[in-house]
Amino acid sequence: MVFHSSLLVCVLVLFVSPAVGVTAPGDVTGLAAFKASVIPSTVPAWSCMASWNFAVDPCVTPYRTYFVCGVTCSVDSTGTTHRITGITLDAVGYTGILPVNSLSKLTALQYLDISNNNFHGRIIASTFSTLSSLRTLVLSSNSFSGDLDSALFVKLKTLVTLDLSSNFITGGLPNTLGSLTSLRTLDLSFNRLSGKLPESLPPNIVNIAIRDNRLKGVLSKRTFESLKHLAVVDLAMNNLSGDLEAWLFRLPSLQQINLSNNSFSHISVDNVGSRVRSRLVAVDLSFNIIEGSLPKTLAMRNGFPALVALSLRHNRLKGVIPREYSRFKRLFLDGNFLNGKVPKGFFSVSEVAGSFADNCLDGCPPAVFLCAPEQKPRSVCKEVYGGIKY
Template structure:
């Protein structure tokens, strides 16, 4: 929301700071009029941008409209960024006549229907943002894949798009930001993704299958992966944390059962945050995480992890120390070092089988599991010994 407000403010500032714009191209003016006409009048609040679009005989969009559009010096509409005023309606096909449009942002409204195939004719489009609307159907018409070669940002989150993510999406090679979160997308990840991705956000869908190395190994610019809130399973493999530019990984709320962490070995040096909470991960906390120098935030809440908190997290953490450590809801045992409790860290060690975690500390909430549960988990395996501490 903040990003969209800033974008709107920049466009408004350009309106007053740029040289006097030329008279609007007649085709562009007609397309803008068609866009407003396609919006249900009762969904246009007073004092909103669309309410101010006056297409009377004397009005000219590029010289008189105060918000919602930006024009080039030759009178062509270059950007449409509508305010989130609750506009409702379907996009008219004639919007494709805005041939010089590079930005189309309709976020935080109630536009509905499918994305018009005619948008594929907007060959100069660099940013398409339809976040938080009511669009349905496939995420992109197949015709997009050949014509929108300049597209850099595709944000379609919080709609009702459905179906598979097509592998042919990878042909949009200029895309750096792809956000398809909170839709109804199904099936596995495609066999390939746009090669220049920096941010990939697919959270809150119905995606299944595994996270395959072949999909990601060529994404040398990828910084953010968010696959949380889906139905992925299998193993989180060691290569994932060692992608060249990766900074944030969120795989929470899936069904992963195993987590492998390779030694950093000079890779993954920019990794800052990892969230694998609310999965089905068994085994022990990976000690190799301590070797990632920029990793300061780790969440493994509500899995099936056992064993002690690795002593390397405190005694041999490479680079920056952990500042956020959410370990709650597992079966970890041993004594929590006072240095972790008193070091100003944010997180939780609660709902485990740990010792020495004072209830007066917010880090120790909720309470540890009842003793009988911990005993039943560890009885007979020979792994828990009286007096165990971190790494002992």
């Protein structure tokens, strides 16, 4: 009877005592190594990482004093072991590197966001080589540098979101970028990337942003034509050049495109027709060197029924403003060499926002908000039009 009583007491203790050691040992080791890689003086006492005390288990609940934030846990398929599936750091200026022997042990990690801190070094594939479940990787607004490791994109085929923006990453975009078959959102903006766009981009990409880098070359139809889900493209503030051809505006899911602050020289837009209607909502081609006349086709409702915002400001466009452009809700045409009279429809549509200033327009008084502040000097316009009446 004594034996049975002792056994009963042991069983009761197991049920009433807090869970101990419920997190996979490899996860605990990896998380501890990750914290150890951060310079202690950059871990404020009130920060998430300061509460990571490995004298207790990271996944024990309820969280009261330790691991109060920054770590997400989930129970594995056995129902008995917890795995660390997410790390989201607060933006307090943590400083350190990403050592291979830490994150690589967190093999169940699905979400990693260490943005707005001061992590540095090169982003290499081996750091993430075992993270076969990683879906979101956000390393933005840190101090990462060096070239992109081409093997990185081969290893991270499960990624849905990749944000490496606002770092100091250099070099070109590797062709292996196209191997990210699950990727939907890519942001490489505000880095120092150079060279041309790769021939292959992630095939299921929806949003792509590579603004404010040093990319050059033309936009190749081969790069974009297979991107059936592409909705948003932001390649502003680069050194891209050449013609903007009709196929770009016919991409089936494209809604927003920003190619401002580049060196594009010509735009060609054909009428996509009533059977193939573009989904474009906003187009920004400002601050290029685009010549020619305003493409009337962009204002055709049968081809571009959803387009409401157009910016072609500060280019080299000449000729008149088509009256069809009065359908736009936002229209910026300032800083060109447009001439003739402004179609009457614009002055009667009060909800149009934009600017026609700094052109060669006739009868566009500065007192009207669309015409403010003023047009170019007549001498400049005469020189542009070779003495022909403008």
